[in-house]
Amino acid sequence: METPLPWLAPYRDAPLDARVLVPSSKSLTNRALVLAALADSPSTLTRPLVSRDTSLMADGLTALGIEVERGAGAWTVRPASLSGDATIDCGLAGTVMRFLPAVAALADGPVVFDGDERARERPMGTTIASLRALGVRIEDDDRAALPFAVTGTGRVRGGRLEIDASASSQFVSALLLAAPRFDEGLDLRHVGPSLPSLPHVEMTVAELRRRGVAVDDSTPDRWHVSPGPVGALDVEIEPDLSNAGVFIGAALVTGGRVAVRRWPATTQQAGDAWHRIVRAFGGTSERDGDDMVFTAGSTLTGADLDLHDVGELTPVVAAVAALAEGPSRLSGIAHLRGHETDRLAALATEIARLGGDARETDDGLVITPRPLHGEIFRTYDDHRMAHAAVVLALRVPELFVENVRTTVKTYPNFAPVWERLVA
Numbered sequence: 001m002e003t004p005l006p007w008l009a010p011y012r013d014a015p016l017d018a019r020v021l022v023p024s025s026k027s028l029t030n031r032a033l034v035l036a037a038l039a040d041s042p043s044t045l046t047r048p049l050v051s052r053d054t055s056l057m058a059d060g061l062t063a064l065g066i067e068v069e070r071g072a073g074a075w076t077v078r079p080a081s082l083s084g085d086a087t088i089d090c091g092l093a094g095t096v097m098r099f100l101p102a103v104a105a106l107a108d109g110p111v112v113f114d115g116d117e118r119a120r121e122r123p124m125g126t127t128i129a130s131l132r133a134l135g136v137r138i139e140d141d142d143r144a145a146l147p148f149a150v151t152g153t154g155r156v157r158g159g160r161l162e163i164d165a166s167a168s169s170q171f172v173s174a175l176l177l178a179a180p181r182f183d184e185g186l187d188l189r190h191v192g193p194s195l196p197s198l199p200h201v202e203m204t205v206a207e208l209r210r211r212g213v214a215v216d217d218s219t220p221d222r223w224h225v226s227p228g229p230v231g232a233l234d235v236e237i238e239p240d241l242s243n244a245g246v247f248i249g250a251a252l253v254t255g256g257r258v259a260v261r262r263w264p265a266t267t268q269q270a271g272d273a274w275h276r277i278v279r280a281f282g283g284t285s286e287r288d289g290d291d292m293v294f295t296a297g298s299t300l301t302g303a304d305l306d307l308h309d310v311g312e313l314t315p316v317v318a319a320v321a322a323l324a325e326g327p328s329r330l331s332g333i334a335h336l337r338g339h340e341t342d343r344l345a346a347l348a349t350e351i352a353r354l355g356g357d358a359r360e361t362d363d364g365l366v367i368t369p370r371p372l373h374g375e376i377f378r379t380y381d382d383h384r385m386a387h388a389a390v391v392l393a394l395r396v397p398e399l400f401v402e403n404v405r406t407t408v409k410t411y412p413n414f415a416p417v418w419e420r421l422v423a
């Protein structure tokens with residue numbers, strides 16, 4: 001993809017008052033695609049997210065022999081026996097690089113996995129080690145990273161397995177998603193430092209149960225998945241509440257409000273934590289029919305937030321913190337160093353580039369607000385760094401975003417939508 005010229009993101013001195021419908025959830029779309037592919041008959045996803053990460057997932061499943069019919073507003077997945085002799089491009093999508101090797105283990109024949117340059121640095125050691133421990137052949141170059149080849153024999157025995165998933169919850173989710181198709185199911189334990197992004201694992205468990213799979217998660221850090229069929233299920237995908245955060249951030253930093261449409265009444269999405277985060281910054285949230293309305297308080301206070309469970313919200317939270325009236329501490333997020341970029345380093349560097357003060361700690365950031373000035377904010381091919389940049393730009397004149405197109409990972413057409421809503 002050709003890198004566009006830096007984009008002058010909109011500045012705004014009036015409080016935001018907007019209503020927005022965000023595109024559907026990446027995490028839910030990619031789980032629904034994988035489970036539909038492993039199911040016993042076709043499933044339709046209504047309102048799937050159509051973005052780089054979900055297209056890569058659909059392409060990857062297609063490479064394994066699954067039919068994914070991509071209609072407007074609905075994708076139909078027709079399961080088939082999984083075939084090898086395939087190559088899968090993971091792009092920079094954690095869900096694709098972690099979820100599909102476990103699916104490829106059920107295919108017959110070699111499947112080669114690779115991705116973007118940065119994808120080759122994201123942690124993959126636990127995927128490789130766990131599949132090997134289950135008896136699956138993997139050829140790699142001993143870097144615990146992409147690229148590698150998974151050669152399945154059409155079946156995986158399963159059984160007991162211990163893994164260290166402290167670098168990413170996706171190592172757990174990947175195994176759980178494929179586990180009902182293992183001969184003996186899976187009795188999985190996480191051992192090691194604390195598991196991040198627990199809501200994402202809870203989402204995986206909930207999506208399995210909705211399709212009739214028995215999962216026992218009554219013991220912390222342990223999941224038992226019984227072997228058996230995955231039921232086909234037609235689903236409507238919820239809006240992406242993590243991506244709603246860029247608009248919620250806009251409401252906070254402009255002293256305004258935003259109504260996010262179709263906010264689910266109950267959800268496993270990490271983005272539901274915006275309620276708690278907005279309160280920590282002095283704001284409020286309130287349901288109005290299907291909308292969730294987030295309103296800034298009279299002052300934007302600094303916040304002390306443990307984001308271990310919801311790390312993907314960090315870039316926007318850091319942008320808000322840099323514009324607050326007092327210091328903020330964000331903790332529990334050492335694993336962000338293995339995300340699309342090293343997000344702790346990237347946020348510290350880019351906030352400093354604007355004249356701000358964001359210091360890395362062992363497991364997060366301490367952000368002390370300072371007057372900020374315009375600059376080119378680097379995005380490191382990270383969609384959420386672009387979201388952080390546009391929130392800062394609302395209060396920092398002449399802030400250019402290096403590559404706003406990187407938002408296509410999870411949000412098609414973001415820049416024009418943003419311009420229309422906030423400019």
Ligand SMILES: O=C(O)C1=C[C@@H](OP(=O)(O)O)[C@@H](O)[C@H](O)C1
Nearest residue numbers: 027168169170196197200311312
């Ligand atoms: O399973 C998922 O859909 C995700 C899990 C989380 O990964 P980590 O546990 O690696 O943070 C999250 O940050 C990512 O955006 C999506």
Ligand SMILES: C=C(OP(=O)(O)O)C(=O)O
Nearest residue numbers: 092093094095312339340
């Ligand atoms: C960490 C993220 O993505 P991925 O699914 O690529 O890990 C993210 O979207 O913030």
